[in-house]
Amino acid sequence: MSDRIELPEAEEEELIKANGPRLIQRLGQVLRTARLHDLHNQALSGVLAGTVETTNSMTEQLGEVLMMCEDQTVHLNDRRVRTSRSGTEHLSVVSKFLRGRGAGGLIISGRNTEQDWRIALQLLKDSPELNREEEATGAQVLRLNEQLLAKEVKSIAFAPPWALKLAHIGAEAGEGNSVEINTGREIYVYIRALRAVQALQRRVRNNAPHLGLALVVQQLIELEKDHPRYWQRLLLLKDAPDFAIRHPVHSTILALALGSQMGLTRGPLVDLGMACLVADAGLALVPDATLALEHPSGEDLLLIQQHPVDSTRIALSNTRIDTSAIRRARVAWEHQRHFDGSGYPTPFRPGTQHLFTRIFAVAEAFDALTSHQPGAQGMYPEQALAALLNMRGTLLDPTVVLSFINLTGRLPLNTPVQLKSGAIGRVYRPPVDPLQVNRPRVRIFYGPDRQKLEHPLELDLLERDSDGSFKNSIAKVLPRKLKT
Numbered sequence: 001m002s003d004r005i006e007l008p009e010a011e012e013e014e015l016i017k018a019n020g021p022r023l024i025q026r027l028g029q030v031l032r033t034a035r036l037h038d039l040h041n042q043a044l045s046g047v048l049a050g051t052v053e054t055t056n057s058m059t060e061q062l063g064e065v066l067m068m069c070e071d072q073t074v075h076l077n078d079r080r081v082r083t084s085r086s087g088t089e090h091l092s093v094v095s096k097f098l099r100g101r102g103a104g105g106l107i108i109s110g111r112n113t114e115q116d117w118r119i120a121l122q123l124l125k126d127s128p129e130l131n132r133e134e135e136a137t138g139a140q141v142l143r144l145n146e147q148l149l150a151k152e153v154k155s156i157a158f159a160p161p162w163a164l165k166l167a168h169i170g171a172e173a174g175e176g177n178s179v180e181i182n183t184g185r186e187i188y189v190y191i192r193a194l195r196a197v198q199a200l201q202r203r204v205r206n207n208a209p210h211l212g213l214a215l216v217v218q219q220l221i222e223l224e225k226d227h228p229r230y231w232q233r234l235l236l237l238k239d240a241p242d243f244a245i246r247h248p249v250h251s252t253i254l255a256l257a258l259g260s261q262m263g264l265t266r267g268p269l270v271d272l273g274m275a276c277l278v279a280d281a282g283l284a285l286v287p288d289a290t291l292a293l294e295h296p297s298g299e300d301l302l303l304i305q306q307h308p309v310d311s312t313r314i315a316l317s318n319t320r321i322d323t324s325a326i327r328r329a330r331v332a333w334e335h336q337r338h339f340d341g342s343g344y345p346t347p348f349r350p351g352t353q354h355l356f357t358r359i360f361a362v363a364e365a366f367d368a369l370t371s372h373q374p375g376a377q378g379m380y381p382e383q384a385l386a387a388l389l390n391m392r393g394t395l396l397d398p399t400v401v402l403s404f405i406n407l408t409g410r411l412p413l414n415t416p417v418q419l420k421s422g423a424i425g426r427v428y429r430p431p432v433d434p435l436q437v438n439r440p441r442v443r444i445f446y447g448p449d450r451q452k453l454e455h456p457l458e459l460d461l462l463e464r465d466s467d468g469s470f471k472n473s474i475a476k477v478l479p480r481k482l483k484t
Contacts, residue, residue, distance in 0.1 A: 012062065013079060019058050020081035023067070024074055026051040027106075028090025031097050034121045048114045055108050059155075068105035068159060069095035073226075079215070080222055101127045102140030103158040112155035120156050123147050189219045193249045194242075197277060201245070201284040204314060217252070217273030221266065224256050243373050244283070244291075247364075250371075252276040254363035258400070261407045262359070271324045272356050275315070275331035279360060282310030282332075305344050308336050330354040335361065338395045358397040362388065362404050365396065381412035382477060410437035416478040422448035424478065425456070433462055438474060 029047045037043050058065050068075045074091055075081065083091055098105065101124055123144055130140060141160045148157060196216045255276045259269050283291065286307060290300045311332035319325050334357040337343040353361075369384035379387065385405055392398040409430035411417065418424050425444035431437060439461035446452055463471045 015061055016076045016079050020076050021083050021087050023054050024083055024087055025090050026054050028093045031093050039118045039122055048117050051117060052112060052114055056111050059108055059110060064109040066107055069098060100129045102130050105159040107157040107159050110155040116153045116156050119151050119153050189223055192216055194245055197245050197248050200281055204281050204284040213274055213277050217270050220253060220256055220273060221269050224260055243371055247367055248277055248280055250367040251364040254367060255359050258359050258363055258404050258407055262403050271327045275328040275356050276360050278315045278328055279311055279331050279335045281314045282307030285310050308333055308345055327356055331357045331360055339397050340394045358400045362396055362400045382415055405437055409440045411440055417442060417474045418476050418478055420473050420475045428458060436462060
């Protein structure tokens, strides 16, 4: 496969935006026609000609096109393509047909011909339709690609689906404090964000320009819009290594969710996410031995306190000076200063922090408090929220702290609780009503008699009796060793 051509991000985005819907329409027509007619039928030739023209045009400019389908969404080279109602019908055909044969998408590279597509379509038609468990293995994709290469088709390949398996996140798989999630697009984007931060730190050390962050931020924003609770599951990865890489990503995910909660639109959210990812980029220039010190002083302390200046320089590099760049620079410069004016570096003149800085400060503080680091055990989420409340008005903006607590609920995801009835369970979802922070949805595992339920029961603590009183309430938070 050919190497992908590096286009400016805006140019590549416009190219995909213009050609993406047409590609989906062409592929939908091809698959509909292929199912009804012989692959050498004249009816298919006309549709295939349009498909070849569209794909060759895109690969000439992009080098390679990675198309991934997931239910009613499609991404080309990691960019989501918006389709019309008729386009959604074509997308459904493509997604269902590929997924039914174990593929999640297509990889198109170099120039392709009608014969290439006929061979690929014949392999798909000859493949048996798989059940859901077989789809997730990815084994069929390997077989299909081997058959394509055997027939000397090198410009088309099948991509495995995003949803590969079910995994547990938590202390131990199967325990009550683990969370089962689908390792689909959420994990894909999360890992991509981690790699982007890792690449950013490497480029900073090598004095090279940083690239590709805006696309990662856009993907995180899309997930926050499409699956607004996914980040709560991802952020349970608190005992994983590489805090310096995970912390910027976790802080960014939290900040984007908080910014969305506070009413920021897409443009400002992109700027906020970019600002969060580069805020601590200057730490990459601080020696590891200095960062590992528990109580740095003297020259080591000065090196650490230099990083907001370096982060500001990084935020302003490789870009024109516009509103977005200024927002990133403000957060990079201010993020070690506090709401009450304490911290470092000393400002040229007193003034209030930028809103983005105040949002980042709350998100960053929560993730730092709940993360396990060498020599320091992280807090439970409800303990960290209590700590944030104590920082209101001094280190953190009181309004932003309250917005964050409204977002997560006073008792975050997975907190073990006992109801006044005696039933025991865990917080399953935050409260629907942000003003009722102590009334989340809970999943009950043990009844009032302390007998384990055969099937967990989900309760909404906002439900009321006929007299208007709440049906269920939380009596107390339990220790974390609850088995479910």
